[in-house]
Amino acid sequence: MKRKVTLKQIAKELDVSVSTVSKALRNSKEISLDTRSKVQAFAKLYNYRPNNIALSLKNKRTKTIGVIIPEIVHHFFSKVISGIEKEANNRGYNVIIGLSNESFDKEVINIEMLANGSIDGFILSVAKETLLLQDYHHFYETINQGMPIVMFDRVVNEIACDKVVVDDKSGSKKAVAKLIESGCKNIALITTKDYVNVGKLRTQGYLQALEEHKVEPKSSLIIKVEENKDKEIEIETLEKEISALLDKEKSIDGIFAVNELYAITAMKVAINKGYKIPEEISIIAFTDGVLSKHAIPSLSTISQHAVEMGERSATMLIDKLEEIVEEEKYNTEVINTTLIERDTTR
Amino acid sequence: MKRKVTLKQIAKELDVSVSTVSKALRNSKEISLDTRSKVQAFAKLYNYRPNNIALSLKNKRTKTIGVIIPEIVHHFFSKVISGIEKEANNRGYNVIIGLSNESFDKEVINIEMLANGSIDGFILSVAKETLLLQDYHHFYETINQGMPIVMFDRVVNEIACDKVVVDDKSGSKKAVAKLIESGCKNIALITTKDYVNVGKLRTQGYLQALEEHKVEPKSSLIIKVEENKDKEIEIETLEKEISALLDKEKSIDGIFAVNELYAITAMKVAINKGYKIPEEISIIAFTDGVLSKHAIPSLSTISQHAVEMGERSATMLIDKLEEIVEEEKYNTEVINTTLIERDTTR
DNA sequence: TGGGGCTACGCAAACGTTTTCGTGTTGACA
DNA sequence: TGTCAACACGAAAACGTTTGCGTAGCCCCA
Numbered sequence: 001m002k003r004k005v006t007l008k009q010i011a012k013e014l015d016v017s018v019s020t021v022s023k024a025l026r027n028s029k030e031i032s033l034d035t036r037s038k039v040q041a042f043a044k045l046y047n048y049r050p051n052n053i054a055l056s057l058k059n060k061r062t063k064t065i066g067v068i069i070p071e072i073v074h075h076f077f078s079k080v081i082s083g084i085e086k087e088a089n090n091r092g093y094n095v096i097i098g099l100s101n102e103s104f105d106k107e108v109i110n111i112e113m114l115a116n117g118s119i120d121g122f123i124l125s126v127a128k129e130t131l132l133l134q135d136y137h138h139f140y141e142t143i144n145q146g147m148p149i150v151m152f153d154r155v156v157n158e159i160a161c162d163k164v165v166v167d168d169k170s171g172s173k174k175a176v177a178k179l180i181e182s183g184c185k186n187i188a189l190i191t192t193k194d195y196v197n198v199g200k201l202r203t204q205g206y207l208q209a210l211e212e213h214k215v216e217p218k219s220s221l222i223i224k225v226e227e228n229k230d231k232e233i234e235i236e237t238l239e240k241e242i243s244a245l246l247d248k249e250k251s252i253d254g255i256f257a258v259n260e261l262y263a264i265t266a267m268k269v270a271i272n273k274g275y276k277i278p279e280e281i282s283i284i285a286f287t288d289g290v291l292s293k294h295a296i297p298s299l300s301t302i303s304q305h306a307v308e309m310g311e312r313s314a315t316m317l318i319d320k321l322e323e324i325v326e327e328e329k330y331n332t333e334v335i336n337t338t339l340i341e342r343d344t345t346r
Numbered sequence: 347m348k349r350k351v352t353l354k355q356i357a358k359e360l361d362v363s364v365s366t367v368s369k370a371l372r373n374s375k376e377i378s379l380d381t382r383s384k385v386q387a388f389a390k391l392y393n394y395r396p397n398n399i400a401l402s403l404k405n406k407r408t409k410t411i412g413v414i415i416p417e418i419v420h421h422f423f424s425k426v427i428s429g430i431e432k433e434a435n436n437r438g439y440n441v442i443i444g445l446s447n448e449s450f451d452k453e454v455i456n457i458e459m460l461a462n463g464s465i466d467g468f469i470l471s472v473a474k475e476t477l478l479l480q481d482y483h484h485f486y487e488t489i490n491q492g493m494p495i496v497m498f499d500r501v502v503n504e505i506a507c508d509k510v511v512v513d514d515k516s517g518s519k520k521a522v523a524k525l526i527e528s529g530c531k532n533i534a535l536i537t538t539k540d541y542v543n544v545g546k547l548r549t550q551g552y553l554q555a556l557e558e559h560k561v562e563p564k565s566s567l568i569i570k571v572e573e574n575k576d577k578e579i580e581i582e583t584l585e586k587e588i589s590a591l592l593d594k595e596k597s598i599d600g601i602f603a604v605n606e607l608y609a610i611t612a613m614k615v616a617i618n619k620g621y622k623i624p625e626e627i628s629i630i631a632f633t634d635g636v637l638s639k640h641a642i643p644s645l646s647t648i649s650q651h652a653v654e655m656g657e658r659s660a661t662m663l664i665d666k667l668e669e670i671v672e673e674e675k676y677n678t679e680v681i682n683t684t685l686i687e688r689d690t691t692r
Numbered sequence: 693t694g695g696g697g698c699t700a701c702g703c704a705a706a707c708g709t710t711t712t713c714g715t716g717t718t719g720a721c722a
Numbered sequence: 723t724g725t726c727a728a729c730a731c732g733a734a735a736a737c738g739t740t741t742g743c744g745t746a747g748c749c750c751c752a
Contacts, residue, residue: 004463004491006738017702022740032700047487051463053402054738057707062399064442064464073425075636078418085418085445094459096410096442099431113440117350117397117708118410141393145350264640271642290421294610294637296617352708363732368710378730400708403737463738 005046014042056117064094065317066119068110070102070127070154075260075289076306077125080152083310084123091318093120104129108138115141120321121148123313126156128227132195148327150317152309154197155332162316163332166304168198168286171337172205173212175256175284175302178339180213182346184254184282188221188245190238190262196227202258202286221249225262235265242269254282260291263299267344283344297343309335351392360388402463410440411663412465414456416448416473416500421606421635422652423471426498429656430469437664439466446473454484461487466667467494469659472502474573478541494673496663498655500543501678508662509678512650514544514632517683518551519558521602521630521648524685526559528692530600530628534567534591536584536608542573548604548632567595571608581611588615600628606637609645613690629690643689655681 011018016035024031024039025048031039042048056062065088069077085095096119098110107127114122122142130136131154139159143149152164179187189206192199203222210217223241228234246252246269255270257263263285267277275281277297285292285301292299312333319325357364362381370377370385371394377385388394402408411434415423431441442465444456453473460468468488476482477500485505489495498510525533535552538545549568556563569587574580592598592615601616603609609631613623621627623643631638631647638645658679665671 007740008738018739019703019741020701023701026740028741030700035700049458049462051403051738053399053408053463054707055740056399057397057403057709057737058739060707072418072428072431073421075419078420078424081443082418082445085443089444089456094442094444094464096440097427097431098435098440099428110435112395116395117399118440261640264642268640268642291636291640294607294614295640296610296614296642353710354708364709365711365733366731369731372710376730381730397708400737401710403707403739404709404711406737 004051005043005048006051007048010039010042010046010048014039061120061321062118063092064096064119065314065321066096066098066111066114066122066124068098068100068107068114068122068124070100070125072097072099075291076153076287076304079306080125080310080313083307083312084314085310086307087311087314088318091314093314093318100127100130102128104133104135111138111142115145115147119147121150121317123150123152123310123317125152126154128154128196131156131197148317148320150313150320152313153304160330162320162330164309164313164316164335165332166198166309166335167337168201169205169208171286171302171304172202172256172258173209174337174339175286176206176209177213178300178341178345179254179256179282179284180209180215182282185215186218186221186249186251187215187254187256188223188249188252188266190223190225190242190255190257190266192258193224193226199258206256221245221252235261238262238265239269242266243273246270246273246275252281255284257283257285259287260285260289260299260301263301263344264291264295267295267299278344278346282346284339288340292340292342300342300345301340303338303340305335305338350397351389351394352397353394356385356388356392356394360385407466407667408464409438410442410465411660411667412442412444412457412460412468412470414444414446414453414460414468414470416446416471418443418445421637422499422633422650425635425652426471426656426659429653429658430660431656432653433657433660434664437660439660439664446476448474450475450479450481457484457488461491461493465493467496467663469496469498469663471498472500474500474542477502477543494663494666496659496666498659499650506676508659508666508676510655510659510662510681511678512544512655512681513683514547515551515554517632517648517650518548518602518604519555520683520685521632522552522555523559524646524687524691525600525602525628525630526555526561528628531561532564532567532595532597533561533600533602534569534595534598534612536569536571536588536601536603536612538604539570539572545604552602567591567598581607584608584611585615588612589619592616592619592621598627601630603629603631605633606631606635606645606647609647609690610637610641613641613645624690624692628692630685634686638686638688646688646691647686649684649686651681651684 007018007021011021021039024036088095100107107130150162155163191203194200207217225238255266263283267283270281285299288301288303292301353364353367357367367385370382434441446453453476496508501509537549540546553563571584601612609629613629616627631645634647634649638647
């Protein structure tokens with residue numbers, strides 16, 4: 001087993017100095033052609049590759065970006081990552097991943113672990129617990145130490161950093177408008193509690209769409225789901241709530257859910273009750289994923305273009321790292337949503 | 347903006363040497379209690395954290411493991427990653443991710459990018475193209491340089507390294523046996539072409555189960571799907587094939603598919619043709635994911651315990667890195683599968 | 693023959709740590 | 723007063739690079 005070869009070893013072997021080897025490999029004309037080719041041949045033979053860690057230390061940059069997300073087993077986040085990875089790789093960066101599992105503590109630990117020189121900057125989406133606690137000291141500290149952060153999707157408005165968000169409100173409006181225009185009169189909303197920012201915004205979009213179409217909102221048509229660590233329980237509870245809702249409000253002919261899973265759950269309950277979809281009840285979900293695509297019937301959704309979000313985030317971060325954009329200038333990019341019409345809408 | 351503080355700065359500020367600071371922070375009794383507390387207080391005040399890169403260079407270990415997977419927008423792989431990340435974090439390691447997108451070239455580039463000192467070892471699942479080309483030089487080179495590799499799921503048998511695999515054959519047998527025992531007489535198989543190792547093994551399991559139950563296999567009941575870069579097209583083609591199959595072989599009363607998506611596709615076609623599921627046709631998929639869980643009806647599956655695979659892989663790699671296991675000793679761990687009975691089986 | 697100007701290389705510092713070894717000061721004790 | 727141990731600290735090397743600068747050797751020309 002031949003260990004990795006270093007400049008020093010090459011130097012020793014060829015009886016020249018380390019600096020000569022280094023310069024020869026970079027084809028400096030300070031070194032004679034003769035020596036250059038000798039060194040290069042030797043380096044090639046032994047498959048020399050400069051040690052990244054040494055370079056990082058010297059250059060004070062790692063060419064690595066840290067990504068902290070709440071969870072990875074989630075279509076949206078994994079799509080964002082694939083976008084980040086693509087753009088990062090194109091520009092010669094690596095991606096290191098930390099998962100917060102929606103926990104404040106894990107988010108803090110992950111950030112601290114990476115902030116000590118391992119990476120050049122962060123791309124992250126804030127954990128729910130953090131949003132609930134509203135404790136953002138770890139973000140401030142990171143930024144204060146000169147490490148740029150790009151937040152995506154779940155952002156904290158009061159923090160001065162780059163952000164990439166989806167236009168939740170207008171996305172919801174799009175969805176609800178579609179339902180109304182296709183003839184729905186009584187549209188139920190399945191959303192989250194208000195502390196989840198995106199849920200709140202999507203709720204606002206729903207209300208605005210109703211208003212603009214002069215439909216009176218009815219609070220009895222809105223379910224605000226209580227999050228639960230155990231998704232199974234959350235969904236089971238939701239099933240009961242939806243079932244009760246459909247029993248009580250017979251006039252419901254449209255459902256807008258703030259995510260796929262809520263929508264699928266609603267569809268399941270409705271189908272079990274014998275409703276025809278989309279003839280009797282139309283359904284649209286925010287967030288487009290595999291579930292929607294392959295559901296039977298396939299679900300109409302609002303796509304948030306997760307891959308693009310990832311790409312844009314990476315672009316913003318790297319632009320800042322490479323000083324293509326001034327340090328103190330923070331932007332918020334809004335990614336537009338698209339309505340994907342499938343089989344649950346008319 | 348206060349930059350990261352270093353030992354040198356603390357030393358200068360407190361008018362002692364760098365080594366004194368270092369020792370004081372590690373509570374060496376070589377340093378007087380007085381100096382120690384002074385240094386520690388100062389370090390705390392300025393939130394000193396040792397620079398990871400410098401430590402990596404010094405210690406010749408990065409405490410980071412590289413993970414190369416074919417794609418991340420895939421329930422199985424993201425689950426494996428979450429398992430890896432969990433175990434790695436528990437043991438103080440970071441995880442850096444590379445995506446091959448099933449491409450040989452990207453796999454090679456990713457490995458080369460990370461092998462130059464950035465990480466201590468690899469966990470990877472081989473890209474399809476690599477399996478097709480059977481060009482494994484990049485794996486050999488990596489191992490030769492003393493960097494351990496753990497392969498999971500899609501492994502190369504001929505390479506001497508640790509492996510974590512799922513027992514594909516027995517998993518398939520379990521599924522097909524279940525179908526037979528619940529009364530199915532004519533079980534169709536939807537699988538991949540044979541060069542995909544796991545597809546091949548699962549096909550073998552199907553055949554063995556039939557044999558053990560004295561059912562004559564019929565090649566007319568088997569669809570071997572031609573992979574396509576464009577999944578849409580692949581699935582569309584598959585739909586037609588399944589449709590033709592169901593039209594031709596009216597006696598089919600069970601379907602076993604080597605992955606969720608194939609199973610869902612089959613279910614879709616069957617439902618459209620008016621079959622009752624599971625009464626007229628039972629379906630089981632290899633690979634358990636969101637799709638199966640939330641399909642309507644929910645799909646019975648063979649779970650491969652992806653999170654556990656990730657954890658085991660990480661454990662094996664780290665054990666080797668920390669020399670808990672001898673370097674030259676390679677193991678192959680087999681993760682057992684579990685049949686999850688849902689609504690597509692009787 | 694002396695000086696100037698190349699050429700081709702080596703030295704050393706720097707990045708931020710840790711650790712081994714050396715050393716100056718102090719105090720105790722004979 | 724001389725010796726020795728203990729104490730408290732500093733210097734320097736090492737990890738693997740890159741790069742500015744110094745310089746030995748040579749040739750050329752006056």
